[in-house]
Amino acid sequence: MVDWKNPPRLFIPGPVKVDEDVLQQLARPTLGHRGKEYSQLQGETVDMLKEIFFTKQNVFLSTSSASGIWEAAIRNCVADDETVLCTMCGAFSDKWADVVKSCGKKHEELKVEWGQPITAQMIDEKLSAGNYAAITIVYNETSTGVANPVYEISEMMKRKYPDVLVFVDSVSAMVGLPLEFDKLGWDITFASVQKAFAIPPGLAVALVSDRALEKSANVPNRGYYFDFQLWAKSAVKNQTLTTPNVPHIMALNYQCKKLLKEGMENVWARHKKMGEFVRAWAKENFDLFAPEQHASNTLTAVKNTKGIDVAKTIAAIQEKHNTVFGNGYGKLKEQAFRIAHMGDITLDDLKELLGWIDEEIK
Ligand SMILES: Cc1ncc(COP(=O)(O)O)c(C=O)c1O
Incomplete structure (x- = not known):
């Protein structure tokens, strides 16, 4: 026991x-999620997340773990006749390729041995020989402790493949490793809060570029719970599509204030x-x-x-x-x-x- x-x-x-002061945030009285107090909480939290990740684009809060955003990225931003290049270097990047498959989308694999990184050169070679709508990359492979060289990869992508969407799983990277979303030119990145946000599990943070959001408008069968179009409509009102995990958002708000204070x-x-x-x-x-x-x-x-x-x-x-x-x-x-x-x-x-x-x- x-x-x-x-x-x-x-x-x-x-x-x-999770430190005691953060846990206490989860025990605060709850708020009605359609009321103005909640909207203030969400609005303030999203604004802080934009500062933390150096972005002026879309930040969404998802009451799910990060795996939900694996699926959301694919269902929202990849059409049935398009192909995704899945880079694979460990258990989590391998799993994301499975998710692409299970969403019924076409994919090709760029695979290295567990423990090795994915490099810009490897991606360049693959992309130059095929026709891909998007790539998936795991920033920090939690199964092997490899941090992929995402800044180099992003520079190469911006220079040579500006039309290919870049989806990055930052689950065990976000907060702990540099992540300047707009500078990197990524389209989607995300993390669940039980990693470097130091909050118990139960919420994910997703950053979505304007072009990814625009693209999703024309991708059919996006489903409901993770539909970026519906998310964006709610976000305008500083709300979420469905009932959010309010206690976690209180804790996230608290952690964001600490992060910004530290710099x-x-x-x-x-x-x-x-x-x-x-x-x-x-x-x-x-x-x-x-x-x-x-x-x-x-x-x-x-x-x-x-x-x-x-x-x-x-x-x-x-x-x-x-x-x-x-x-x-x-x-x-x-x-x-x-x-x-x-x-x-x-x-x-x-x-x-x-x-x-x-x-x-x-
Ligand atoms: C790199 C990475 N991606 C995805 C996941 C899945 O995240 P979640 O369990 O929050 O769905 C994990 C979980 O440890 C992870 O480390």
């Missing part, structure tokens, strides 16, 4: 630890520092699963070069310290383990965790 006065400390790559450059620098710290420890004791120049600043996948029993080590630390970190994802279960360093996790938290792992593997 969970001791609710002393819940487990989370270092898994989502959901991550995004500082937020990114704080994540970089945590990334460097965990990587230094990982290299001293094991190795990195991702090539260092592509290793993420929001989570580290540590290659289990010592052949420790990952499941046992995690269980021992949970038993002794009431603290959990992540095993390797899927087929990497015992080959790696993953430590989140995002959101409201601090360097002191990480020092404590790594000290405990040191004791366990001695």
Whole structure:
């Protein structure tokens, strides 16, 4: 049984630890979602998100997890006779390709081995040899700890393929890694809030370019719950299409104020520092699963070069310290383990965790 006065400390790559002051936001009295107080809350939150992600375009709040936006991107912005290039470098980018398929759209795969990044050159080669309406990319592959070089990819896309829509899953990147939406020229990007926003699961944030929104008007069978056209009509009134997760939006509003007060450059620098710290420890004791120049600043996948029993080590630390970190994802279960360093996790938290792992593997 969970001791609710002393819940487990989370270092898994989502959901991550949520601080008490943020939790309290979820316990505030609720608001009617068609009333003016709610509209003020949504309007203010969306305006802050625009500042945080450097955009003047559309920001939507979706009462779903991020997987809903995988589907929304495809159903809204890809016509039946168009093809999507799905870049695949780990469990989540692989899954997005499955979603494209299950939405009945055509796709082709650009696949690298798990642990390797997708490069601008690889995408360029594929796009130059085919006719694609859109590409999917995962900014930060949570299964492998690879941060894809999205700034380089975006520069290449803007220069050589300005008509191809760019859909980027930023689930474990948003907030922790640089994301200047308008400068990058992306069409859709999104995250659920249980990652670097440091809020419990239950809400997703989606950024949608004006051209993606315009395109969706002419794509049939968009469905209802994730229809960008209906979302946009509600957003004009600072409302959502259906009943939103109001407590989460209160928490998001609170977190956005904190982020803006800190300044995004500082937020990114704080994540970089945590990334460097965990990587230094990982290299001293094991190795990195991702090539260092592509290793993420929001989570580290540590290659289990010592052949420790990952499941046992995690269980021992949970038993002794009431603290959990992540095993390797899927087929990497015992080959790696993953430590989140995002959101409201601090360097002191990480020092404590790594000290405990040191004791366990001695
Ligand atoms: C990169 C990435 N994409 C998508 C998802 C799915 O997000 P959600 O569980 O919020 O639907 C995850 C979840 O961990 C993820 O890490």
